[in-house]
Amino acid sequence: AFGLVDIDAEGQRFVSRIVGHPLLGPIKLAGDPMKLEDVRLLSPILPSKVVCIGKNYADHVAEMKDITGESTEEPVVFLKPSTAVTGPGDPVFHPAISERVDYEGELAIVIGRLCREVPPERAKDVIFGYTCANDVTARDLQKKDKQWTRGKGFDSFCPLGPWIETGLSLEEAADLRVTTTVDGEVRQDGRTSDFIHGIPELISYVSSFMTLVPGDVILTGTPAGVGPVQVGQQMTVSIERIGELTNRVVTRD
């Protein structure tokens, strides 16, 4: 079920159940609100498409040059399969076949309307909200395969959450701190104001060649500082004014 996460007068987060699908009509709540800590959050959306942007922070382009080449005029776009999506607190499975699995903390845009060929100035009209994403990547397979589908497509390689923040303006979303920690140690620390291609341009570019449907997610690229995680370690993507997305790396069995 879907739920609405809000903050009460004492500053405590609570969850109210949403009747039906929040993207398919006005939101109607049902039942008594529950304390957030009594609820297990799943991925806030099961997207039809997970569209990802590569090379959207100059400092990350520089650190990745030997794997992904020079920066390009247009955004690099790739897809993760919907089966890669997982929720906050869920395990990320380290494939036995990979010798290097990396975190990549990113701001994710959740699309709210069916749209195609969106001009940048209309982009704000098609955004439902924002969440945190971790574009988990088997770096060795990404490099070996050339096409990034396998390296970035394993089950559980796309944690999303903890919820969708619907209260941010485009201007606010364009200047948020994005950090990733591993076992509490800061590894990535960027700002969305450092994007090479801003949110309106990304939506315009992606929708210039594929129709977007409600619930589709666009991952906006990762800042510098990507690196490996080991089995047992905990990754946390934190985005200012949105929340924290934490997942532990485990073996499949």
Added chain:
Amino acid sequence: AFGLVDIDAEGQRFVSRIVGHPLLGPIKLAGDPMKLEDVRLLSPILPSKVVCIGKNYADHVAEMKDITGESTEEPVVFLKPSTAVTGPGDPVFHPAISERVDYEGELAIVIGRLCREVPPERAKDVIFGYTCANDVTARDLQKKDKQWTRGKGFDSFCPLGPWIETGLSLEEAADLRVTTTVDGEVRQDGRTSDFIHGIPELISYVSSFMTLVPGDVILTGTPAGVGPVQVGQQMTVSIERIGELTNRVVTRD
């Protein structure tokens, strides 16, 4: 709605309406059968994932070397977005931004069961059937972008159909003639027996890193002879014992 296409005693094809979703339980028919020519067929499936295989015929690998490089030990895997899927007889839109749009006729496998890490010898258990596919490609953008998502991901760039053939054994599917014509002229003429990676190996490989769900489609790669189509031309992918998939190239306007 879904329908069952069958052949009557006089050799005429007819369509019976299927109640509900054919992948979600035993098939139940309803109403009177209709003549096939009185029915408009849509894409036989709206897949959650369209998984595509590159470089699966040696003669095609050779002709594409300057764009896609040498052959590789493992299959090349990429994704088309679900919004690229279109049906038999539907238009394929030629993007204004591309100067070369190519047909690529292919056998498509439709998955019937939720599965992961399928051993090759179990692959036949997860196949629902087979259909024809056209992996339409903006060749210039594929080459320019390196990642193939945009070049292969435009709306309408994945015609599927005309129906799903569920009566073929794995052995039969492994030796089918695949031809593509443009305005009736043969451009591609291959056999699935020439696959570098056979159907069981493809299902095993793809499911080794992503869970497949019922209705997911795997495009098995294209034989030699790919080439451009112009606005107004008609592409037909024909696969022996399955059927013909015809689409005309048009401008969006």
